[in-house]
Amino acid sequence: MKLAFPIKLSRQTTVWLWFASVAVLALLAAALAHGMGTRPVPRLPVQLTPSGPQLSSESLLVKSLIEIRHNHLDVALNDIDNLLHLNPNFRLAHLIKGDLLMARARSIHTLGDVPDPTSPHVEGLREEARKRLQHYVEQPRAEQIPKYLVQFEPNQKYAVVVDTSRSRLYLFENKQGEPHYVADYYVTSGKKGSDKIKEGDERTPLGVYFITSHLPKNKLADFYGDGAFPISYPNEWDKRLGRNGHGIWLHGVPSDTYSRSPRASSGCVVLTNPDLDELGRYLQIGVTPVIISDSIEWMNAADWRAQHEELSKYVEKWRTDWESRNAQSYLDHYSKNFSSGNLRYDDWSSQKRQVNAGKTWIKVNLSRVSVFRYPGQDNMAVVTFLQDYHSNNLSNQMRKRQYWLQENGLWKIVYEGSV
Amino acid sequence: MSRYRIFSALLTAGAIFFASPAVADELQEINKLVKQGQNTAALERLNGYLNSHPKDAQARFLKGLILTEQNKPSDAIAVFTALTQDYPELPEPYNNLAVLYASQQQYEKARIALEMAIRTHPSYATAHENLGDIYAKMASLSYDKALQIDKGNTSAQTKLSMIRDLFSPAAGAKAPPTKTEPAKQASAPAPVALPAPPKPVAPTVSAPLPQPVAKVAAAEPLPVKEHKESKPIQGDQNAVLESVNSWAQAWSKKDVKAYIASYTRDFKAPGGNRADWEKSRKERISHQKSIQVAIVAPKVTIDGERAVVNFKQIYRSDSLKTSTHKTLVMVKTSNKWLIQEEQVGH
Numbered sequence: 004m005k006l007a008f009p010i011k012l013s014r015q016t017t018v019w020l021w022f023a024s025v026a027v028l029a030l031l032a033a034a035l036a037h038g039m040g041t042r043p044v045p046r047l048p049v050q051l052t053p054s055g056p057q058l059s060s061e062s063l064l065v066k067s068l069i070e071i072r073h074n075h076l077d078v079a080l081n082d083i084d085n086l087l088h089l090n091p092n093f094r095l096a097h098l099i100k101g102d103l104l105m106a107r108a109r110s111i112h113t114l115g116d117v118p119d120p121t122s123p124h125v126e127g128l129r130e131e132a133r134k135r136l137q138h139y140v141e142q143p144r145a146e147q148i149p150k151y152l153v154q155f156e157p158n159q160k161y162a163v164v165v166d167t168s169r170s171r172l173y174l175f176e177n178k179q180g181e182p183h184y185v186a187d188y189y190v191t192s193g194k195k196g197s198d199k200i201k202e203g204d205e206r207t208p209l210g211v212y213f214i215t216s217h218l219p220k221n222k223l224a225d226f227y228g229d230g231a232f233p234i235s236y237p238n239e240w241d242k243r244l245g246r247n248g249h250g251i252w253l254h255g256v257p258s259d260t261y262s263r264s265p266r267a268s269s270g271c272v273v274l275t276n277p278d279l280d281e282l283g284r285y286l287q288i289g290v291t292p293v294i295i296s297d298s299i300e301w302m303n304a305a306d307w308r309a310q311h312e313e314l315s316k317y318v319e320k321w322r323t324d325w326e327s328r329n330a331q332s333y334l335d336h337y338s339k340n341f342s343s344g345n346l347r348y349d350d351w352s353s354q355k356r357q358v359n360a361g362k363t364w365i366k367v368n369l370s371r372v373s374v375f376r377y378p379g380q381d382n383m384a385v386v387t388f389l390q391d392y393h394s395n396n397l398s399n400q401m402r403k404r405q406y407w408l409q410e411n412g413l414w415k416i417v418y419e420g421s422v
Numbered sequence: 423m424s425r426y427r428i429f430s431a432l433l434t435a436g437a438i439f440f441a442s443p444a445v446a447d448e449l450q451e452i453n454k455l456v457k458q459g460q461n462t463a464a465l466e467r468l469n470g471y472l473n474s475h476p477k478d479a480q481a482r483f484l485k486g487l488i489l490t491e492q493n494k495p496s497d498a499i500a501v502f503t504a505l506t507q508d509y510p511e512l513p514e515p516y517n518n519l520a521v522l523y524a525s526q527q528q529y530e531k532a533r534i535a536l537e538m539a540i541r542t543h544p545s546y547a548t549a550h551e552n553l554g555d556i557y558a559k560m561a562s563l564s565y566d567k568a569l570q571i572d573k574g575n576t577s578a579q580t581k582l583s584m585i586r587d588l589f590s591p592a593a594g595a596k597a598p599p600t601k602t603e604p605a606k607q608a609s610a611p612a613p614v615a616l617p618a619p620p621k622p623v624a625p626t627v628s629a630p631l632p633q634p635v636a637k638v639a640a641a642e643p644l645p646v647k648e649h650k651e652s653k654p655i656q657g658d659q660n661a662v663l664e665s666v667n668s669w670a671q672a673w674s675k676k677d678v679k680a681y682i683a684s685y686t687r688d689f690k691a692p693g694g695n696r697a698d699w700e701k702s703r704k705e706r707i708s709h710q711k712s713i714q715v716a717i718v719a720p721k722v723t724i725d726g727e728r729a730v731v732n733f734k735q736i737y738r739s740d741s742l743k744t745s746t747h748k749t750l751v752m753v754k755t756s757n758k759w760l761i762q763e764e765q766v767g768h
Contacts, residue, residue: 094567095568098564102561105561115565122569124570125568
């Protein structure tokens with residue numbers, strides 16, 4: 004049995020409780036107080052004036068949370084209804100709608116004040132709210148560049164950089180060699196976290212990978228949604244470390260789902276179907292790098308240029324030292340920890356010295372050079388190029404990949420092999 | 423001037439509803455049949471009555487109730503819908519319409535109907551209460567979608583109150599309504615209902631006794647409550663809440679006698695002296711022109727014959743508006759729950 008008119012009076016405190024319970028909303032509050040932070044943002048994520056018919060789903064979600072912050076509950080509910088009209092399977096939106104309705108009936112104590120508020124399901128949705136909101140509160144500056152994107156090869160039109168800790172995928176365009184921000188998307192990653200080591204550990208690998216193929220929707224189970232783009236895990240470095248597992252893909256979500264919670268996959272990077280469709284238009288099979296990090300380091304343009312020049316210089320020096328036929332200066336580019344296939348440094352270097360002795364001239368031309376810093380491994384870079392080799396007794400052309408590691412301040416090659 | 427208005431209201435009311443005592447008697451007879459569970463017979467007589475009095479709001483309202491009890495929701499909806507069209511100023515048909523919509527899982531329609539009820543009578547407690555239930559139900563549907571729980575149609579029904587106010591409850595007490603009762607109603611409104619303006623149809627709204635609310639779908643306990651509770655405790659819990667409700671209503675009505683009667687004889691009066699406390703309460707309460715007391719989110723803990731009730735109390739009088747946390751310690755005394763201790767704050 005219930006007594007008389009509680010509804011209007013309890014609402015304000017109710018919503019405050021609700022809001023206070025979500026840690027990241029405090030972040031939001033702080034950001035709003037400082038005019039969305041001190042850093043300029045790439046695009047205005049949320050128009051607070053209700054004018055934009057073009058608001059993205061996520062913007063609508065964030066806008067509704069901001070409306071709640073301002074205690075405009077009716078506006079918030081209206082936004083959520085619009086959002087659900089666009090995406091009827093957006094579970095987080097249903098959860099917030101539930102809260103907005105429930106707040107009219109009784110006090111709400113947490114986001115997702117369901118009968119069992121500690122169930123992993125609700126926790127996942129709360130985490131999604133945090134991640135999505137966090138993105139709008141702490142966006143990187145438009146002109147900032149992830150430090151991984153040192154150098155594109157000319158035909159690499161785009162690069163994908165994933166930040167698993169923020170559940171975000173960024174797309175950068177190669178504009179005359181410089182990376183420019185294009186878009187970003189919310190993503191789901193491995194339920195046990197990142198830094199994949201072995202088959203079945205349900206983690207997302209950290210490293211530099213490439214899109215290897217495209218699996219269209221009609222070839223896949225509904226679970227993968229609008230399609231899948233497998234990536235090259237395990238790469239050369241993973242294999243060297245003995246890491247295994249397979250089938251790490253970028254893929255979509257089942258048709259009854261709009262998005263999955265931040266940590267829910269078995270290691271894949273999962274996007275909403277609309278986002279996957281959009282991203283898919285930019286991806287080049289065998290070409291586009293997918294760099295997965297658990298914490299992106301951002302650089303300004305000047306630092307980026309300096310890094311670019313430093314690494315280019317090393318690669319160029321390696322090339323000219325090879326052409327010089329001075330075996331020692333050439334081998335100085337290689338780490339004592341170098342290995343290639345089954346060969347360790349000692350065997351490999353004596354072999355090289357032998358070969359080198361038979362040369363009267365060497366001509367090496369490098370083209371299509373790309374350089375990417377390696378996440379999850381301090382001071383490592385992956386260099387890929389087309390090598391055009393000519394000498395007095397041999398000529399060949401090959402695609403080669405090197406892993407360079409900084410040792411005592413100097414970049415050395417720790418792995419080299421054909422692609 | 424004011425005398426004249428009351429007088430004219432009475433005349434109008436009498437002209438429509440009490441012109442023929444036989445008419446009132448007929449409705450009372452029909453009600454008696456309903457009370458005895460003879461819905462079919464009651465409906466038959468009611469239809470006969472409606473043939474000669476097709477516009478009679480009270481009779482149509484009763485018909486809606488009977489159809490509801492006969493589990494004919496579509497017919498009942500038609501009756502109540504027509505009533506809202508002919509008498510848009512009456513909140514009760516909207517309320518009952520909402521209850522019926524809710525029983526058909528048409529929550530959005532239920533919500534709109536309840537909001538209409540509240541628009542006509544902004545402080546209409548039952549409609550607010552029902553609206554709360556509807557929102558809770560809609561919320562739980564959203565939660566289910568969020569968590570991918572498909573409960574189908576077996577999910578818990580909302581617990582909504584069907585209103586029987588249009589139907590004179592005095593009929594059960596055999597006494598035919600006297601002409602003084604509507605006037606009494608006008609001067610002593612129900613705790614949260616606004617006194618209805620003396621329009622021709624108003625007396626039908628203002629039942630001689632306030633708030634005899636019957637639960638139609640009362641089988642389920644409140645959604646927030648645990649289902650584990652055993653039946654007798656559930657009954658006690660309802661009894662305790664009802665006592666708290668009557669206490670708040672007596673206070674709201676400035677009915678000092680009923681208010682004082684809500685306390686045990688050994689009530690721990692502040693200051694220690696019960697007689698002094700009684701006197702000061704009498705003075706304070708009767709001093710106010712109007713009082714409204716609402717109980718929000720009551721929590722009941724029962725231990726045998728003793729119950730502790732925590733709630734937020736919202737008090738409004740002409741001079742004061744407060745919101746406090748209150749704890750009542752209640753004891754079961756000759757089958758009634760009475761207040762033994764009253765504490766403000768946590």
